[in-house]
Amino acid sequence: MSKGEFDIIQRYFQRPKNDDNGVVIGIGDDCAILDIPQDYQLAVTTDSLVSGVHFFEDVDPYRLGYKSLAVNLSDLAAMGATAKWVSLAITLPSINEVWLAEFCRGFFALADQYNVQLVGGDTTKGPLSITVSAKGLVKKTKVLTRNNAKVGDIICVSGSLGDGAVGLSAKLESLTLTNPQPFIDALELTEPRLALAKSLVDHASSCIDISDGLSQDLSHILKQSQCYAEIALDKLPLSDAMLDEIKSGNITKQQAWQFAINGGDDYELLFTISAEKLIKLRLELNKLNLSCFDIGTVTQQQLVNEETQSLVFTYKKQAVALKSTGWDHFK
Ligand SMILES: [Mg+2]
Structure with a gap:
């Protein structure tokens, strides 16, 4: 994408820093640096949503932004993790500012609800697809897995x-x-x-x-x-x-x-x-x-x-x- 387009996207995704969320370095460096408290482990999940496969091409962008984060947060919940951080890779056929603003409004409505901070991402040009990777924290002894169901449960x-x-x-x-x-x-x-x-x-x-x-x-x-x-x-x-x-x-x-x-x-x-x-x-x-x-x-x-x-x-x-x-x- 051109420099101008990159600036436009930056404007939508750059948000004020949330101090108490363990983000040492957020968007703006090569990597995000995140603090993991002692006794906790990092839970990481990634989900891609591809136009025509996971959503209709004419989907409401607010709802697409919301759902692309929601499915990831659902995976964190399934492990017993508390959601903390998220990165977002978005591929767009072209820059449509109205669409982008609505997508961000949906994405951040849910992120703010659960105090999840965007810490990085990537933007490319191509057929519309969204890849979100959410990170959460779970106490070392409290991870919910799939392999511990017992007869009688x-x-x-x-x-x-x-x-x-x-x-x-x-x-x-x-x-x-x-x-x-x-x-x-x-x-x-x-x-x-x-x-x-x-x-x-x-x-x-x-x-x-x-x-x-x-x-x-x-x-x-x-x-x-x-x-x-x-x-x-x-x-x-x-x-x-x-x-x-x-x-x-x-x-x-x-x-x-x-x-x-x-x-x-x-x-x-x-x-x-x-x-x-x-x-x-x-x-x-x-x-x-x-x-x-x-x-x-x-x-x-x-x-x-x-x-x-x-x-x-x-x-x-x-x-x-x-x-x-x-x-x-x-x-
Ligand atoms: Mg799952």
């Missing part, structure tokens, strides 16, 4: 499932809804569960964020923890918007479950926890005005029709056949 999620996937179907016009807006909002203005993660570090045995669908993301925990699971369809939390569409006959209950299980784009946390610790967690969450929903249990190997299944779905305690797929970028 309860499986919980942080919020209603399926709305993001319904929002995507509504945008692709493969679903007709009475009121598509709450679903599109769920898809584009996803809320990273950093507040809940703060409580989970003391109680949960494993955790992941649901980006590719409940069944696929849960299967990562089951594989790494070497256990099995049973999910009760009648316990899956569905939003009021989803229940309204079911009532109107636009979505069947079975479709709603499919969206909840295989849809993806929910960015809720999925975690396992002992029954005893779940009671303590619920007391803590009540005080914070937060909630979680138990949807199943971690089990020992189970046979269904003489076949081993890592994941079994039940309805009113009876096993039901349900396809679990999830999102695979290379399929």
Whole structure:
């Protein structure tokens, strides 16, 4: 990009220094220098959003800026980390100042909400794509991983499932809804569960964020923890918007479950926890005005029709056949 264009971008991304955030050197040198307090470890995650693959070319730039950070913060939450810093690499076909201003407004609205500081980045010319790398801090003994779920643990999620996937179907016009807006909002203005993660570090045995669908993301925990699971369809939390569409006959209950299980784009946390610790967690969450929903249990190997299944779905305690797929970028 030309010098002039570079200056324009600088203007949008250069922001006043936030003193208490451990940034020794921020934007303006070859690297950012960040302070890691003793007893803490650095959690680092990177996500790319590519035009035409992860978002529609005509997406609202405010929402794109917001979501490009939100998906990264969701990964930090899934590890039990507190979000601290972020770097942003942005490839733009041309400089459109109105677009750039809106993108930054969305990005920094979320960054400011969680006191996350932009510490570096890169700008290039080319097809529109956004790569965000978020960094957080987590206490050495409190990291939430995928490999520690125990047989007998309860499986919980942080919020209603399926709305993001319904929002995507509504945008692709493969679903007709009475009121598509709450679903599109769920898809584009996803809320990273950093507040809940703060409580989970003391109680949960494993955790992941649901980006590719409940069944696929849960299967990562089951594989790494070497256990099995049973999910009760009648316990899956569905939003009021989803229940309204079911009532109107636009979505069947079975479709709603499919969206909840295989849809993806929910960015809720999925975690396992002992029954005893779940009671303590619920007391803590009540005080914070937060909630979680138990949807199943971690089990020992189970046979269904003489076949081993890592994941079994039940309805009113009876096993039901349900396809679990999830999102695979290379399929
Ligand atoms: Mg993740």
